[in-house]
Amino acid sequence: MNLTIFLLALFDGIAYAALVFSVAVGLTLIFGVMRILNVAHGSLYAVGAYLTVSLTGYILALGFAPVLAFPMMIVSAVLVGVLIGGPIEWLLLRRIYNKPEVLQLLVTFAVFMILEDVQRLVWGTQPYFQASALQAMGMIRVFGVNYTVYQLIILPLVALVLLVGLRFFLRHTILGKLILATTEDREAAQSIGIDADKVFLLTFIVGAALAGLGGALASPTTSILPGMGADMIVLSFAVVATAGLGQIEGAAFTALLIGLGRSFAVYVWPETAVLVPYLIMLIVLLVRPEGLFGSPTARKI
Amino acid sequence: MSEILLEARNLQIRFGGVIAADNVSLTIERGKNMAIIGPNGAGKTTFLNICTGWLKPAKGTVLFEGRDVTSLAPRRIVRLGVARAFQIPQLFTEHTALENLLISVSARERLRHPLQDMHTIRQRGEMLHLLDMVGCADVADRPVVELSEGQRKLIDIAVALALKPKLLLMDEPTSGVASSEKFKIMEILVKALAEAKVTSVFVEHDMGIVSRYADEVAVWAAGNVQMRGSPEEILQHPDVIRDVIGEAV
Amino acid sequence: MTVRLAIPALILLAVAAIPFAAPSLQLLMNLALAKGIAVVGVTVLLRAGQVSFGHALFFAIAAYAAAFLSASMPGADLVLVLVVAVAGAAISGVLVGLFVVRYRGIFFGMLNLAFSMIFWSILEKFYHYTGGADGIRLPRPTVFGMALERGPFELIMFYLSLALVILLGWFTVRWFASPSGQLFQTIKTNETRLQYLGVSPQRALLTGYVLSAALCGVGGVIMGIVQGVVTPEFAWWIRSGEMVFIAVLGGAGSVAGAFVGAAIYEIVRTYASAFAGDIWQMLLGGFLLVIVIFAPKGVIGIYDATLARLTGTRANDGETRK
Structure with a gap:
């Protein structure tokens, strides 16, 4: 493996990790606060991507500059969070917080099935491409390797901002502290006047918007087609499970681990690239069932 | 005649800053009913958890019928003849x-x-x-x-x-039970234990029950056995009256 | 009580008459029977309070094992194909099971999904061996040394499937009531106590997991033989989801419900796909939500409640779950 290929694999891995992290962080945030694994998270990612492509296509057709693709990403993410995430929490999840875990899984799985068809109905089965954002940023040359600015700089930067921003939000703002308090002990939080329903709704909207943002960010780098949601939910689950469910910083680390593992596999043994994330997860879970950063919970008897 | 069924030697465990077992040593003789008393948080349940393999002590060993069972899983210890009843x-x-x-x-x-x-x-x-x-x-x-x-x-x-089982460990068998029923339950229980020839250890807060049904009493405080003896001598002891019985009343 | 048994007996008789009374339904019903057996596999796990989103894995493993065997041994006998395929599913059940039985709930469900996705991508990527997305043919096996024409062979497969439904359904119901089946089901309610009975919860769960894998394998190999071709779609998550859906539709934890659910599902799908093909997943998802939230005991629960109302007695709680 020469230096060029090594750098390409490294850059691919970083760009990919940044994307996966922005999706996985929403999944792990929702789980950390609400103790629900949102299987429909992958669909929200896919809808975010489709929505960005459509909106960007629309404004470009109106003659606006390609740079405006970026605000469209944020618009898409917010739309996904508010218009899809909000109703899911409000109409469905709210009914099942006290139900067994299996039922909760079935409910979000059902939402997943519904959203997969919604995508097909709205956007059809033909793949979409919309790389204006990627092209608008141009290329950069690093150690003799040409790479897109969008993937090498923008994506990791966004991931970093998300990580630091979320940390700051949860630890140093009133709202974040309210969320953490509700996570620790829902009843105690309610008894001091925190509206747990609102906290859960807000958390879910933010988590869903993060999935949508992941899709929006991914849209210029890949073709958008049915089934991408299913791949992403399993992959982002692999990331958060390897880190330990609910571990935000841990998810950043494992996203990098899995992203790099996958991108190096692409250059070394391409057939196995899809398997690498799962192999990493299985190996980690064999050694540490609670994930790299999770702590084992002993049942009180 | 007094054969040792279970022996704990120098058990130590801590959770965070709290010492739940501080060099605990205790022997339990076959055929006896031993009561464990002491204030909440003294480490009584922790002791049962260690003896049954639910928790692994940082230091120390548990011997059952002379065999080291410290590192065994609960189900293996159960197979050797140690059964357990729970507070809940x-x-x-x-x-x-x-x-x-x-x-x-x-x-x-x-x-x-x-x-x-x-x-x-x-x-x-x-x-x-x-x-x-x-x-x-x-x-x-x-x-x-x-x-x-x-x-x-x-x-x-x-x-x-x-x-x-050869040994039955019970965590507060009469807690959560109406006080009018407590003696009835213990009456039934002690008879059943005798019939099945089972040695027992039970954690208990009700001194009436302890004095009536225990052959031996071990007093727990701050993660260790402070005293052991017959119910008569232990329940009369001024320290026990002050620290344990006082709190229970 | 007699009504409770008479209705299922009548339904079985009606199904047995299909090849003669309604030949156009034969293939459809045979697929429903195959799927029903696989769904019983998912049902087994629901009894332990676990849901697997990846059991199509074993469905596919058995089907591919049958296809590989038939390719390397042309004219292999039906019995041999069935035995090898189901053994393949059961052995994979042990291997995957040894890993996943350490987990519960979310992890159990998602790790099963991950395993099935891994297998699916192997099937797609290593197309030199697996035929890729097009899959591989599964030629008609011989039956006791005889190479049969399509008509008689399909008839044999139909009645063989029906016999397996009855046999495996009966076995699973009996096993649920047996000591080992009861220990398995306590995973749902109290693993702490289970450990303090001297039983390894992992071992208890593994027993049921292997049974569930084998049942899915039986369903998969029948489906493969009847269709004559096996594709990666056999392992696709949508098929796993479909199995979970049918199990919950029929009545979570009910063996009879698995078959009733599979029959209803196949019939509705066949007739609905004409005008609702595009929104099929959506209909399933919507229906799943309605069942989970409003009728968690499924079709069998509704059947029990209706019978109870008609006969004025309490519903038999043996099959339905809280």
């Missing part, structure tokens, strides 16, 4: 009282036949007798979730006894 009854909540016992005896006998109905196993009579012994024969076919706390406690103990 640990029952199979979708099954009836009798079925809970049948499951227990199925585990004991390692019944594997895939086509035999559990209700027709040979040990059914034995389990009905056991239910009768703990005074729950009339609720045999009721789901355990419908029963009173006291009944569930007794069934929890019966599930443990169904394993034919």
Whole structure:
């Protein structure tokens, strides 16, 4: 493996990790606060991507500059969070917080099935491409390797901002502290006047918007087609499970681990690239069932 | 004549900053009923958890019939003859009282036949007798979730006894039970233990129960055994009256 | 009580008459029977309070094992194909099971999904061996040395499937009631107590897991033989989801419900796909939500409740779950 290929694999891995992290962080945030694994998270990612492509296509057709693709990403993410995430929490999840875990899984799985068809109905089965954002940023040359600015700089930067921003939000703002308090002990939080329903709704909207943002960010780098949601939910689950469910910083680390593992596999043994994330997860879970950063919970008897 | 069944040597464990077992050593003799008393948080349940393999001590060993069981999983220790009843009854909540016992005896006998109905196993009579012994024969076919706390406690103990253990560890067998029923339950229990020739250790807060049913008492405080002796001498001791009984009243 | 048994007996007789009374339904019903057996596999796990989103894995493993065997041994006998395929599923059940039985709930469900996705991508990527997305043919096996024409062979497969439905359904119901089946089901309610009975919860769960894998394998190999071709779609998550859906539709934890659910599902799908093909997943998802939230006992629960109302007695709780 020469230096060029090594750098390409490294850059691919970083760009990919940044994307996966922005999706996985929403999944792990929702789980950390609400103790629900949102299987429909992958669909929200896919809808975010489709929505960005459509909106960007629309404004470009109106003659606006390609740079405006970026605000469209944020618009898409917010739309996904508010218009899809909000109703899911409000109409469905709210009914099942006290139900067994299996039922909760079935409910979000059902939402997943519904959203997969919604995508097909709205956007059809033909793949979409919309790389204006990627092209608008141009290329950069690093150690003799040409790479897109969008993937090498923008994506990791966004991931970093998300990580630091979320940390700051949860630890140093009133709202974040309210969320953490509700996570620790829902009843105690309610008894001091925190509206747990609102906290859960807000958390879910933010988590869903993060999935949508992941899709929006991914849209210029890949073709958008049915089934991408299913791949992403399993992959982002692999990331958060390897880190330990609910571990935000841990998810950043494992996203990098899995992203790099996958991108190096692409250059070394391409057939196995899809398997690498799962192999990493299985190996980690064999050694540490609670994930790299999770702590084992002993049942009180 | 006093043969040692279980021996704990220098057990140490801490959770965060709290020392839950501080160099605990204790021997339990075969055929005796030992009561463990002491204030909440003194490490009584932790001691039972270590003895049954639920927690691994940082230091120290547990010997059962002379064999080191410190590092064994709970289920292995159970197979050697140590059964346990819990402060909060640990029952199979979708099954009836009798079925809970049948499951227990199925585990004991390692019944594997895939086509035999559990209700027709040979040990059914034995389990009905056991239910009768703990005074729950009339609720045999009721789901355990419908029963009173006291009944569930007794069934929890019966599930443990169904394993034919040599040693039974009980965590507050009479807590959560109406005080009018406590003596009734202990009366039944001590008789059942004697009938099955089972050595027992029970954590207890009610000194009336301790003085009446224990052969020996160990006093726990701050993660260690402070004293042990007969109920008469322990319950008269001024320190115990001040620190333990005072708090219980 | 007699009504409770008479209705299922009548339904079985009606199904047995299909090849003569309604030949156009034969293939459809045969697929429903195959799927029903696989769904019983998912049902087994629901009894322990666990849901697997990846059991199509074993469905596919058995089907591919049958296809590989038939390719390397042309004219292999039906019995041999069935035995090898189901053994393949059961052995994979042990291997995957040894890993996943350490987990419960979310992890159990998602790790099963991950395993099935891994297998699916192997099937797609290593197309030199697996035929890729097009899959591989599964030629008609011989039956006791005889190479049969399509008509008689399909008839044999139909009645063989029906016999397996009855046999395996009966076995599973009996096993649920047996000591080992009861220990397995306590995983749902109290693993702490299970450990303190001297039983390893992992071992208890593994027993049921292998049974569930084998049942899915039986369903998969029948489906493969009847269709004559196996594709990666056999392992696709949508098929796993479909199995979970049918199990919950029929009545979570009910063996009879698995078959009733599979029959209803196949019939509705066949007739609905004409005008609702595009929104099929959506209909399933919507229906799943309605069942989970409003009728968690499924079709069998509704059947029990209706019978109870008609006969004025309490519903038999043996099959339905809380």
